[in-house]
Amino acid sequence: MADLRLTNVAKSYGDVDVLRDIDLTITSGEFIVFVGPSGCGKSTLLRMIAGLEQITGGTLEIDGQVMNDIPPSQRGIAMVFQSYALYPHMTVRDNMAFALKIAGQSKDQIRAATDRAGKMLQLTPYLDRLPKALSGGQRQRVAIGRAIVRDPKVYLFDEPLSNLDAALRVATRIEIAQLKASMPDRTMIYVTHDQTEAMTLADRIVVLAGGGIAQVGAPLELYERPVNEFVAQFIGSPAMNLLPGRVKATGPMTTVTLDGGLEAQVAIPTRPGDEGMEVNLGVRPEDMREDGGASVFEGTVDLTEALGEVTLLYFGTNAETAPIIAKLPGIHPGLNGRRVRLSADPQALHLFHKGQSLLYRDGADLPPYQPRMASPSGSMGSTPAFPDGGGDRIEDGVIKPVGPVR
Amino acid sequence: MELLWLAVSTIAIGVFGCVAWFWGSNWLLDRIYPPRGANAGQNIRRANQIRPWLFLGPALIFLTMYLVYPVLDSFWRSLFNSNGTRFVGTDNYTWLMRDAKFRESMLNNMLWLLVVPALATLFGLLAAQLTDRIRWGNIGKSLIFMPMAISFVGAGVIWKFIYEYRASGETQIGLLNWIVTQFGGEPQIWLTLPGWNNFFLMIVLVWIQTGFAMVILSAALRGIPEETIEAAILDGASPLQVFFKIKVPQIMGTIAVVWTTITIVVLKVFDIVFVMTNGQWGTQVLANLMYDWMFRGTPDYGRGSAIAIVLMILVTPIMVWNIWNARKEVR
Numbered sequence: 001m002a003d004l005r006l007t008n009v010a011k012s013y014g015d016v017d018v019l020r021d022i023d024l025t026i027t028s029g030e031f032i033v034f035v036g037p038s039g040c041g042k043s044t045l046l047r048m049i050a051g052l053e054q055i056t057g058g059t060l061e062i063d064g065q066v067m068n069d070i071p072p073s074q075r076g077i078a079m080v081f082q083s084y085a086l087y088p089h090m091t092v093r094d095n096m097a098f099a100l101k102i103a104g105q106s107k108d109q110i111r112a113a114t115d116r117a118g119k120m121l122q123l124t125p126y127l128d129r130l131p132k133a134l135s136g137g138q139r140q141r142v143a144i145g146r147a148i149v150r151d152p153k154v155y156l157f158d159e160p161l162s163n164l165d166a167a168l169r170v171a172t173r174i175e176i177a178q179l180k181a182s183m184p185d186r187t188m189i190y191v192t193h194d195q196t197e198a199m200t201l202a203d204r205i206v207v208l209a210g211g212g213i214a215q216v217g218a219p220l221e222l223y224e225r226p227v228n229e230f231v232a233q234f235i236g237s238p239a240m241n242l243l244p245g246r247v248k249a250t251g252p253m254t255t256v257t258l259d260g261g262l263e264a265q266v267a268i269p270t271r272p273g274d275e276g277m278e279v280n281l282g283v284r285p286e287d288m289r290e291d292g293g294a295s296v297f298e299g300t301v302d303l304t305e306a307l308g309e310v311t312l313l314y315f316g317t318n319a320e321t322a323p324i325i326a327k328l329p330g331i332h333p334g335l336n337g338r339r340v341r342l343s344a345d346p347q348a349l350h351l352f353h354k355g356q357s358l359l360y361r362d363g364a365d366l367p368p369y370q371p372r373m374a375s376p377s378g379s380m381g382s383t384p385a386f387p388d389g390g391g392d393r394i395e396d397g398v399i400k401p402v403g404p405v406r
Numbered sequence: 407m408e409l410l411w412l413a414v415s416t417i418a419i420g421v422f423g424c425v426a427w428f429w430g431s432n433w434l435l436d437r438i439y440p441p442r443g444a445n446a447g448q449n450i451r452r453a454n455q456i457r458p459w460l461f462l463g464p465a466l467i468f469l470t471m472y473l474v475y476p477v478l479d480s481f482w483r484s485l486f487n488s489n490g491t492r493f494v495g496t497d498n499y500t501w502l503m504r505d506a507k508f509r510e511s512m513l514n515n516m517l518w519l520l521v522v523p524a525l526a527t528l529f530g531l532l533a534a535q536l537t538d539r540i541r542w543g544n545i546g547k548s549l550i551f552m553p554m555a556i557s558f559v560g561a562g563v564i565w566k567f568i569y570e571y572r573a574s575g576e577t578q579i580g581l582l583n584w585i586v587t588q589f590g591g592e593p594q595i596w597l598t599l600p601g602w603n604n605f606f607l608m609i610v611l612v613w614i615q616t617g618f619a620m621v622i623l624s625a626a627l628r629g630i631p632e633e634t635i636e637a638a639i640l641d642g643a644s645p646l647q648v649f650f651k652i653k654v655p656q657i658m659g660t661i662a663v664v665w666t667t668i669t670i671v672v673l674k675v676f677d678i679v680f681v682m683t684n685g686q687w688g689t690q691v692l693a694n695l696m697y698d699w700m701f702r703g704t705p706d707y708g709r710g711s712a713i714a715i716v717l718m719i720l721v722t723p724i725m726v727w728n729i730w731n732a733r734k735e736v737r
Contacts, residue, residue, distance in 0.1 A: 052636050073642030085633030089655040098651075099641035146637070
């Protein structure tokens with residue numbers, strides 16, 4: 001068991017606070033991903049857990065033991081670096097064996113451990129090569145192998161895929177996911193700035209911003225119930241559109257008058273007295289559709305990007321504010337320069353007041369998160385979304401979707 | 407004043423001459439093969455084949471004049487008798503093999519070769535590593551590097567004073583004897599102690615070369631990727647293990663370059679021995695021996711040249727290996 005608990009953890013370099021008030025509990029066997037813009041301190045936080053950076057405030061506990069002043073090698077962790085950090089003068093086998101040799105294990109034990117790791121990572125033919133004779137992907141696998149042979153309780157990954165090309169990144173990502181699946185009781189903490197990696201690998205994502213934690217939650221929870229505008233725009237690509245407006249009518253469904261004059265229904269409750277409140281209506285590009293429903297947006301298409309699977313429409317690219325982007329499924333030729341109206345499902349809309357989501361105005365005690373489904377009131381997880389308790393049904397090998405809406 | 411004028415005008419003519427040669431020859435080449443017109447492509451190709459030789463030409467000529475010719479001439483002279491009037495074949499070399507002083511010099515040179523590069527590199531490596539970690543490390547580095555700025559002759563004189571001897575009971579002006587007498591010991595004539603005196607001379611060169619080794623190795627140590635060190639710390643390596651198992655192996659190439667560079671300096675060592683003992687009391691080395699035969703008393707050009715050739719043969723392979731290593735480092 002390797003529960004990891006961060007309490008009020010802070011990091012400062014002299015007068016400069018990099019991180020403060022980090023409270024986070026990671027349970028054994030979880031795959032946690034730290035994401036955030038560059039300079040948000042996510043790598044620093046990982047290095048503090050590793051013991052490579054001094055913790056200047058708060059406590060770090062692993063398995064209930066305070067680790068602040070325990071040397072890195074005795075914390076039961078192993079780390080995979082972005083630059084692989086292989087020892088260039090040692091063969092693949094010696095790279096993996098180094099920690100075991102230092103620990104004083106016998107030759108047979110070391111040989112068995114490196115053989116096993118080599119087999120696991122398909123490195124057996126390369127065990128006697130030097131790192132310089134390996135490809136980038138192989139080097140990264142050696143770096144992972146070096147962590148595996150030590151059989152740590154906690155694996156730390158510091159942007160391990162950043163130095164790989166796109167195809168290899170996908171392949172290695174899947175390998176890491178499989179590695180995790182093969183070791184369900186090992187905790188993994190993974191730092192990345194790549195959303196796809198975060199969404200696909202994580203049990204829970206920790207979004208870091210401005211020296212603190214912005215939100216912690218399951219990937220889809222962050223996607224569908226972001227706590228503030230920052231998380232809303234950070235998760236999802238292209239970023240969520242924010243349309244300024246005012247609350248017109250309150251109730252379980254809120255009516256918002258947008259600055260352009262259009263009105264939108266949002267399935268987020270507001271209280272009497274909220275009328276006239278300034279809000280930002282958040283709508284994801286992929287939630288905007290051309291089905292002729294009640295419009296939430298009208299504008300002239302400045303630019304289209306056809307990706308085949310989807311078409312991106314850009315509005316207001318010349319304006320000082322960020323352009324509005326819509327992502328329509330399929331191919332849509334000939335929209336450039338045309339004026340179009342787009343609608344959105346009220347369940348898929350978000351409301352922010354002064355940057356904070358109105359969904360969380362009474363604190364974070366929301367009903368447990370369920371992915372948004374086709375059922376009418378399923379947006380915020382108020383009804384059980386999986387009637388059979390398990391998502392899509394399969395009949396005769398054919399997928400019978402329960403939904404999501406899209 | 408006239409001399410000064412002469413010097414200035416020589417420099418001016420030299421610099422102007424160089425510029426005129428490179429610019430003028432290039433201009434002429436472009437006139438002969440103009441890079442335009444119908445044959446532009448062919449002309450450019452031809453001009454590019456000639457151009458390197460225009461630029462290399464002067465250097466090659468001077469190298470031949472001042473390097474290749476002297477080597478060949480030395481070799482030729484080593485086959486003649488003392489005043490160069492009679493061809494004696496390999497007589498000078500067979501004489502060398504039997505000469506006791508030459509054997510002493512060879513032995514001493516080998517001793518220097520083993521001790522000085524090893525100690526200078528070792529101390530340099532330690533100084534580089536240790537000064538990297540402390541706040542006043544840069545001041546320490548400057549102090550260690552400073553002897554590099556002193557000429558070998560100057561260093562020899564300084565250390566001669568350190569080893570200076572005054573009879574027992576007199577005030578010791580030599581640092582070493584002063585320390586020895588403070589602890590109640592007898593003052594020694596250090597530079598005449600057989601066997602030991604060689605090491606007293608070697609210390610001078612170690613003192614000079616440690617700074618050089620330190621500077622180069624310090625740069626190499628800083629070039630080691632920080633992550634490999636962090637990875638080793640995570641793997642549980644102690645600071646000593648990090649140093650010897652991770653850092654040193656990664657800068658082995660640089661250590662080899664430093665080692666061989668110092669080796670070459672050592673093989674040619676002359677000034678220190680010349681100033682401090684002049685090869686007496688069993689401290690003779692090849693370069694000083696060569697100087698003795700070549701220029702002292704009645705010069706014997708044949709034997710002097712023979713020693714010079716032996717010295718060159720010893721240095722050449724190390725030089726080649728050194729350059730090969732240095733080029734490998736650059737790649």
